[in-house]
Amino acid sequence: MDLLKNKWLYIMMIPGIIYFILFKYLPMWGVIIAFEDYSPFLGPLKSAWKGLYWFQRFFATRKWVDYLSNTLILSVMSIVLTFPAPIILALMLNEIRNMHYKKVTQTLLYVPHFISIVIVVSITYVIFGADGIIYKLTTQLLGRSIDYLGDPAVFRWMIVGQNIWKETGWGTIIFLAALTNVDTQLYEAAMIDGANRGQRLWHITLPAIRSTIVLLLVLRMGSVLDTGYEHLILMSNSLNRSVSQTLDVFVYQNGIQSGQYSYTTAVGLMKSLVSVIMVVSANKIAHALGEEGLY
């Protein structure tokens, strides 16, 4: 009866269900190849069972320490440097009174978010490369040249810098949205009580975006092992390999490029598990601090 009455609703769901099964759940089942010696010819059901062989092999190589530390250093650097940037910028924008000025600057600030990572990296190559304007400028100023694209010491700063350039402006939107919900009477009351601008910022504005900050931080913790491989593989080269090889890049190079599917699936699986654990524990901590968190 229900099936007949709502038949169109059920029919409509079919493409979505097929989509989630094929492109989300089939790959989840596909992690089974991490425990096999997967051969594309035999398929996942007939390939030889290997148990935990690939996991043991990964930890036996000793290189895993490098991959993990490259991943964590880059990740911590980008959390410490990129996470606060949009908060600070949003607070600064919030203090601007001239609406025209605010609108114009915001329009400019959102632009880079829509520019592809390929274009961001290409622009970097053009202006930081050996013919580039920044390269020439710093060579003149410092009296020595900096190899922005090859020097391992600069690599992480370039990645973080590109991310800050691309996403800071866009990141302010969610905080500015939270700030529009603040009751202006709070500010008026505080002013009458003699609170100066700094005090109002500290006691009214910041608490208003506290839960948004916590929520985003919890989500960010879930991707602590993700280093943005689509970005990294564009910036990595033979010179900076010692720092650009993160877990993501390792999986891409040894999996898709070299075809060691089982091995890299095992590494990817460990990454996925860590991210789930990180989200859950970050959420617990958020609850413990009296915040709503993610769920």
Add this chain to the structure above:
Amino acid sequence: MAKKKIDESTVQLNGKTITVSSGPVGVYRTAGSVVFDVFNYLIIGLVALTTVLPIIYIVFNSFATELELQTRPMFIIPNTWSLSAYQYIFASNKLLRSFGNSVFITVFGTLINLFFTVTFAYPLSKKFLRGRKFWLNMVIISMFFSGGMIPGYIVVSSWLGMRGTYWALLLPGAISAYNMMIVKNFFQGIPQELEESANLDGCNDLSTLIRIVLPLSLPVLATFGLFYAVGHWNAYFGAMIYLTDDKMYPLQLILRNIIVTAESAAGDMSLMDPNFVEPPKQSIKMAVIVVATVPIMCIYPFLQKYFVKGVMVGALKG
């Protein structure tokens, strides 16, 4: 919540004059406050400038001659304007073809995205639907756990046999779980009575969706359509790992090959002399960047109109 709006007015308090205005910016007119304002305006202006300056620099320099780029140390506006870089990159049809490929992928990909997103979000917005909780949980779990890069790659390229076809770029991202949840929430907010009266008038659920719900959801659909479209236009990774024929490559992948792996911009010309591939010149790199960026800049006004709204809808729910 009703907000009390006080426009700027001055109040005498303890012998001091306070300018009160709505929002956080009503200030004691103290020297410190004014200094803060000056620096705040200045810094934000500078930050905004840094976000667009590289783009402006590239656009202007792409019209400079290679000679000027090599000899004049630093400049933004060229002395002699030249179209030679553009003539060079459009001389072979490599770039034009990839531009066409990108347009095709973007248009069809976005249509597929919207179809899949709407047809799944609409039934899930009906609270009486059987199995709704189950399917919703299925969506939410997929937001937090995934098989990872390699199983996804194997499924698409080998098990589903999409390697070398555009399906590998169009279908795997057909639904963004996050976007779908927001569209679902929006559908839930549409008054039930509207749909019921349509049902009484003889509309089935499909025609109700098409005639009543979708017209009411145009702003939301425009927002997510634009998001999806920008995503398709900007993507290169799927094309790089799935496509086998370089005649099918989208613009972003061509751009990546020219600049990151220093491939010749006139691909077909290098065929004539396979031993000598001249690295692309600075002006040519810039021209290719401009060509890849222009379409985004053209739709940016529309993006601006809708995207803030789209993010807000998500933020309020979250």
